[in-house]
Amino acid sequence: MTRVAITGLGIISPFGRGRAVACAAMRDGRSGIRRISSIDTSALNCKIGGEVPAEAHQGAFKGFDRFSRFALIAAEEAMQQAATGKNVDAERFGVIIGTGLGGCETLDGAFRRVYKEGQSRVPPASIPWSMYNAAASAVSAHFGAKGVAYTPVSACASSAHAIGQAFQAIRAGDADVMIAGGADAPLTFGIILAWESMRVLAIDNEHPEKACRPFSADRKGLVLAEGAAALVLESFEHAQRRDANVLGEIVGFGITSDAGHLTDPSADGAARAMRLALRDLAASEVGYINAHGTATRANDATETTAIKAVLGDRVPASSTKSMHGHAMGASGAIEIVCSLVALNDGFLPPTINLENPDPACDLDYVPNASRPLRVPVFLSNSFGFGGMNGVVAVRTIHGL
Amino acid sequence: MTRDEIQQKLIDIVRQEKDIPDEKLTPGTLLTDAGVDSLDALTILFAIEENFHISIPDDKARAIKTFGDMVTVVEELQKT
Numbered sequence: 071m072t073r074v075a076i077t078g079l080g081i082i083s084p085f086g087r088g089r090a091v092a093c094a095a096m097r098d099g100r101s102g103i104r105r106i107s108s109i110d111t112s113a114l115n116c117k118i119g120g121e122v123p124a125e126a127h128q129g130a131f132k133g134f135d136r137f138s139r140f141a142l143i144a145a146e147e148a149m150q151q152a153a154t155g156k157n158v159d160a161e162r163f164g165v166i167i168g169t170g171l172g173g174c175e176t177l178d179g180a181f182r183r184v185y186k187e188g189q190s191r192v193p194p195a196s197i198p199w200s201m202y203n204a205a206a207s208a209v210s211a212h213f214g215a216k217g218v219a220y221t222p223v224s225a226c227a228s229s230a231h232a233i234g235q236a237f238q239a240i241r242a243g244d245a246d247v248m249i250a251g252g253a254d255a256p257l258t259f260g261i262i263l264a265w266e267s268m269r270v271l272a273i274d275n276e277h278p279e280k281a282c283r284p285f286s287a288d289r290k291g292l293v294l295a296e297g298a299a300a301l302v303l304e305s306f307e308h309a310q311r312r313d314a315n316v317l318g319e320i321v322g323f324g325i326t327s328d329a330g331h332l333t334d335p336s337a338d339g340a341a342r343a344m345r346l347a348l349r350d351l352a353a354s355e356v357g358y359i360n361a362h363g364t365a366t367r368a369n370d371a372t373e374t375t376a377i378k379a380v381l382g383d384r385v386p387a388s389s390t391k392s393m394h395g396h397a398m399g400a401s402g403a404i405e406i407v408c409s410l411v412a413l414n415d416g417f418l419p420p421t422i423n424l425e426n427p428d429p430a431c432d433l434d435y436v437p438n439a440s441r442p443l444r445v446p447v448f449l450s451n452s453f454g455f456g457g458m459n460g461v462v463a464v465r466t467i468h469g470l
Numbered sequence: 471m472t473r474d475e476i477q478q479k480l481i482d483i484v485r486q487e488k489d490i491p492d493e494k495l496t497p498g499t500l501l502t503d504a505g506v507d508s509l510d511a512l513t514i515l516f517a518i519e520e521n522f523h524i525s526i527p528d529d530k531a532r533a534i535k536t537f538g539d540m541v542t543v544v545e546e547l548q549k550t
Contacts, residue, residue: 132489133510194512 078152078302120295135173164218168228170399173200202246216357217226228399230460234323295395357445497538
């Protein structure tokens with residue numbers, strides 16, 4: 071079977087631009103959640119989020135929605151690291167970038183003109199900037215990737231699905247090299263208001279860095295975030311032929327549907343996705359799980375049940391959302407990149423703000439401080455609204 | 471507003487929408503030669519309409535090939 075190497079990693083997140091700042095935040099257990107400054111929050115209850123700092127993206131890639139610009143920045147870093155040069159057949163080079171909500175900034179701004187400001191028309195780029203595949207299209211055009219290209223949209227599982235589908239495209243022989251990941255920029259007035267109405271936001275405007283408390287007894291909900299992450303995947307044969315530096319390997323992908331409730335998660339759907347991701351592996355190799363860990367009442371207890379059903383209680387499972395928040399469709403990719411840079415550096419990223427353990431959440435969540443440990447394989451869990459689940463199994467450099 | 475004033479205001483509008491070097495922002499430069507693609511052109515025309523409080527009909531918009539054409543269209547529409 072074709073093996074799929076990871077040869078490039080890129081990220082733009084609430085920690086700033088690039089792998090190095092993300093890795094340092096994972097090591098230090100530092101929150102990137104802050105008061106939102108990119109929009110006027112005076113009429114919102116929730117004034118905090120995992121906002122990408124302005125200096126991390128200002129001036130880069132003009133002429134796209136915010137989420138596409140994030141995707142381009144992340145893909146650029148990943149491609150620089152992969153250093154493919156001219157060694158790629160453009161027609162066997164593809165892009166799969168997932169998103170949950172697409173070009174929110176464009177649509178929010180366009181409709182505000184009409185509904186609030188009383189103007190009669192919206193800007194002409196409103197459609198091509200806001201469409202869900204705009205980021206994948208921008209990355210494809212920028213890097214000349216002419217093969218498999220599209221955008222999976224499955225809420226918070228979108229980029230897990232993107233990476234899984236890119237892995238399968240290479241395994242199936244449809245591509246040599248893929249840029250895979252996710253991007254979202256949902257910190258707009260309308261989207262934050264919509265999340266407020268669902269009553270699942272942790273709103274602590276005075277202590278933003280303490281707001282997100284996955285697996286804690288006093289958890290209040292998720293913190294919305296934004297950003298993008300991208301991986302360069304390629305067949306091992308292709309990577310070896312050009313003597314590429316291999317950073318890890320995708321070794322499994324599980325995709326399932328709860329076929330249940332629109333917003334209530336199911337332990338069964340999550341557990342089945344984890345088992346599918348492990349089908350070509352010995353479960354004993356899994357040394358870490360990057361949990362979906364949204365810090366909602368429902369997710370954390372259900373996910374704990376699912377993990378115990380599949381792997382028992384021996385595997386440490388942390389939620390890095392405690393630090394970067396929930397970047398919707400980008401979260402799976404952000405979490406895989408954060409996990410891999412941390413694990414390749416020899417430590418497990420922590421769950422911060424875990425001061426009050428919940429009896430219903432009784433796994434080792436790597437509380438509050440990163441932990442030196444070398445693990446060969448990790449799982450990354452992503453479970454989206456709509457009951458759509460994606461789990462990606464990744465081999466680190468220590469397991470290659 | 472004089473033709474020169476319109477031209478200066480147009481240059482400011484175009485610069486806000488697209489990074490174009492000075493030497494390419496002359497009245498005779500074809501928009502395509504200045505790197506203005508079809509979507510850029512739509513965005514620039516939209517900004518012109520907003521700034522000058524005019525409405526450029528589709529047939530006039532399609533006929534614009536250079537920056538000078540833009541100035542002429544704005545000048546004509548301002549008179550009416």
